[in-house]
Every structure is written in structure tokens, then in C-alpha cells.
Amino acid sequence: MPEKRILLKNCGVIDPRDINSYLAHGGFQAWEKAQKMSPDGLVAEIKASGLKGRGGAGFPCGLKWELVRKEPGDEKFLIANADEGEVGAFKDRYLLQGDPFTLIEGMAIAGYAVGAQKAYLYLRAEYHHLLDGLSNAIGQVKRKGFLKKLDIEIREGAGAYICGEESALMDSIEGKRGEARYKPPFPPSKGLWGKPTIINNVETLMNIPQIILHGPPWFCGMGTEQSKGTKLFSVSGDVEKPGVYELVLGSSLKELLDLAGAKSVKMVQVGGATGGIIPYSMISTPLAYETVLGSGAVTVFNESREVLDFIHRTMEFLAEESCGKCTPCREGTEVMIEILGRLATGDGRQEDIQALEDLSHTMMVSSLCGLGQAASIPVLDTLRYFRNEYETRIKQSVFLRSFRGLP
Amino acid sequence: MSTVQKAVSLTGREREGLLGRLKEAQNKFGYVPKEFMAETAQSFGLPISEIYGLATFYSFLSTRPLGKYVIRICKSIPCYLQSAEMIIDSVAKEIGIRPGQTTADGKFSFELTNCIGACDMAPAMLINHEVYGNLTPGKIGEILKACK
Secondary structure (H helix, E strand, O other), X not given: OOEOOOOOOOOOOOOOOOHXXXXXXXXXXXXXXXXXXXXXXXXXXXXXXXXXXXXXXXOEHHHHHHHHHHOOOOOOEEEEEEOOOOOOOOHHHHHHHHOHHHHHHHHHHHHHHHOOOEEEEEEOHHHHHHHHHHHHHHHHHHHOOOOOXXXXXXXXXXXXHHHHOHHHHHHHHOOOOOOOOOOOOOOOOOOHHHOOEEEEEHHHHXXXXXXXXXXXXXXXXXXXXXXXXXXXXXXXXXXXXXXXEEEEOOOEHHHHHHHHOEOOEEEEEEOOOOOEEEEHHHOOOEEOOOOEOOOOEEEEEEOOOOHHHHHXXXXXXXXXXXXXXXXXXXXXXXXXXXXXXHHHOOOOOOOHHHHHHHHHHHHHHHOOOHHHHHOOHHHHHHHHHOHHHHHHHHHHHHHHHHHOOOO | OOHHHHHHHOOOOHHHHHHHHHHHHHHHHOOOOHHHHHHHXXXXXXXXXXXXXXXXXXXXXXXXXXXXXXXXEEOOHHHHHOOHHHHHHHHHHHHXXXXXXXXXXXXXXXXXXXXXXXXXXXXXXXXXXXXXXXXXXXXXXXXXXXXX
């Protein structure tokens, strides 16, 4: 299955500063079509399309919309999650830069479908350089009269990885520290200020106009059983051509790596800091919700890279970005750093592997949100595929200590 | 209205503007001063600890004065794989301070940051809000010289 430009079709083609350029390329035709449909009909279309969230968690989009649609009450919110903080992810930046109008059109349709009058576009602070372009695009859409029913406000973050997590993001909009909330209740019933709220990733929302325009059967025609449509991948690391690639879901990792020019691959991390690790021997793994996907961040490591060095740095990142609300994540990531740190510096102990595995399972079942729950995925994956590197470090450490007369 | 009354009347939505207020202070003063935190706490009817909690939670807010130009070099894995360490060293050499410090003249602050979403241009950094990518030690001098 090859590259297919559906989400990227306007990037580099239209002038992102001029709505007329977007209109000349079929812009807002989906919105016109959507207005002739009922909100329930729109929700049904998205449900039938099988579209799943593109931010990492992969929740069925139509189902989320339906939950919000069915909630009683006049006040509902729509949030576009542009807090792309995942390590190695930059596809939303690319979309926001190259085609802000499709996002706004997707938001207009989503707002109408779920009955939201107010929308927030939550933009991470690191993407402040995109703010003017986005404000300009929203202003132009408004002046053309496409946003009569939805008020879109851009809300900037202030630097916090955790705010990409939906409940932390809502706390941040509310003017609080971005800390994950206890769930349930989930955002569709009690979200922003306790009101029904839909939070969709930028890429998810940008799929909406295409689905409305071409219909669910067209969308379902691409991909696998559980993974419909195309997906953007942000490829970086040891590759010749880092960048954003759009592939039909179910395409193999190898196809993607060939496009990006990866050589002497040792392993690939798919899905950012907490993403799964694919060793070279499994390079033909399909990229899909059934296997490995996440947000589509793909970081490539060549044979010169040390697993323990990578995993230690990754854990330092996660510990730094843990919001600190729940103990398993706050303390667990710190203890992991301690163990991985001594392994990385050649001071490992025999019992370290067991300790890492035990702690991993505890964090997975008892952490409050995705950060702590998934923090140990790369640890467990590297222990599975590169256990020898851990064992060698431990053997070396024990040997070195014996010289110093230590146990 | 007393602070207590204000706190009681707070339905939760009033503090929506709080983060924005702190960011304004950050832009204006280069940090969020103690006095500002105290005033903000009073006007929002919140304890100072709440404001301090916010100011120390977000990495783009600071409780100590930052320089005119804040250099944030990305230290996350994709940049690390493209030798971000060399860029960190060359910035340190160029301005004579280590990460976490501000030059005595108040011109530069030097920070390390997590992924800034510029991995396709790794190694990358932000100076204030501008992105600089595909960095080499050779480019650093030139970029920093342009900061007047």
C-alpha cells in the first residue's frame, strides 16, 4: 500500500494565508454539504467511516461525537488538540502551517454535529510561531461567513507535555496546572467546566471534511479491519529524509522507512516517548491500530545506538514531564531513572531487570493517565528484544565491582 | 468584596484568564515576580500557593528573571541523535554560561527543553519564539550575533 495524499493534499499547494486559494481547491464544499444534513446524520456518517482518533489513544471518533451529541444541555464545547508535544511528532505542525483552513472546516462541521457553539484551539507554547497564521485563517473564514455558528478561540499553552492529555488540557484551559483528572467522568459527559466536551486531535478533525465529501464507503475502502483511512507519520532520527509522510493504514513500517531512507536500522520507536519498540527483524510490521501506531511519531535508530542510553534519556523525559499527581507515575519514573541510570553508567545489579519488570507492571495498572500507564512500554519492549544489552551491562558491572571488593 | 467572599463567588470560570495573566507578566518582566503573584492571588481570590503552583508548573513561565533572548535547545531523542550535545556545547562556549543560567548583562538565558516538534530539522532550538533548525556549531555564532 503506497503513499496517498489526502490530508496532505493542500500542503504546499494552497496559499495558507489566503482563503480564496483554499476555496479554489474545493474548500468548504464539505461544510456546505454538511449543512444540508442533520447533526445526527453527520454523527452517523463519522461512525460509519470507522475513523479513530489520530492523537495516540485511537478512540472511535464517531462514538465520541455521539456521546456528546446525546448529552442534554445547551452548552457544549469543542476542543482541537494542537498540543503536539509527543517526542518525535511534528505532523500537526506541518498541517497547521500548510493547511489551516481544512482544520477550521473540520471544526465547523464537528461543532455543528455535536451542538457546540464554542471551540478552543489549544496550541502548545512551542508552536507560538504558528499563531499569526492560524489567527489570520480563522479571521478569514469568519469574514466569509462560514463560522456563524461556532466561535473559535485560540488558547496557547505554556509549556507542558502532559497538557496533550485531554483532561490535563482542559485543566490548563480552565487556568489550572495541567494535571490529569480521575476518570470517569469522561470529557463527553463532564469536560470543560463540567460541560459535555469533545476533544479531537488536529489530524482527526482534518479527516472530517474528506469523509463528509466522499462518504464513509470511500474512507472504509482504505486500510485494515480496525484501521481505516490514511495516517500521517513524522519520521526522524537516523534517516536521510526526515519529514511527514502519509500512508494508507496497514502499510508496513518497512515501506515508510524506505521512503525516508533508513539504513542499518537497529530498532524503531513508533508513537513517541512511550511508543513501542520494533526491532529490525520485525520491520515488516504493519502500521495500524491493531499493531503499533500511537500518534505516528517514528524515530529510527541505527546500529551504532545503545539501547540503554536511549531508554535512560527517555525515562528522564517522562519523569520531567510527569504532572506529579499520582504516585505510581511520579515516583515510578524517578525510580526507573535511578535503575536505568546505574545500568547506563555500568553500575548495574543482578536484580535490576526483575525490579524494572515489577515496577513496569505496577505503573501500567495503577497510574492515573496514559503517561504513567505507558511509560514502561519502551522499557518492557527493549527488555524483550534487547535483553542481552541489559544483561551484558549487568555482567560488566558485577565484574568491575568485584575488582573493588564490592558485592 | 473580601477575599473570602470572592473565593466563594468563584464559579470556576473566572480563573480562565489566569494563565494568560501570568504569561503577560512573563512577557513584560521576563519572569513572574513575587509581588505580581501576590496581587494576582488577591484579585482572583486565590491563595498565593495556587499562583506559585502555576508559575512553576509550566516551562514557559519562570520565577527568576530571564534574559532578553531565551535560548531553548531541544534535548529530546530525535535532536540528541543528530548531535544536539555539540550545539549545547557551542552555545555554552559562545555566551559563556551553562544551561539554567542567564548572562550577567541579562541578554541571554540558556535552557534545555523537551521536544519542540522540529525533529525534521534536528538539531533544533528556539530563541524566544523563533525556531532554528538543522543547526551546526558553525551556524551558532552567526545566529547569536544577530541577537542585538
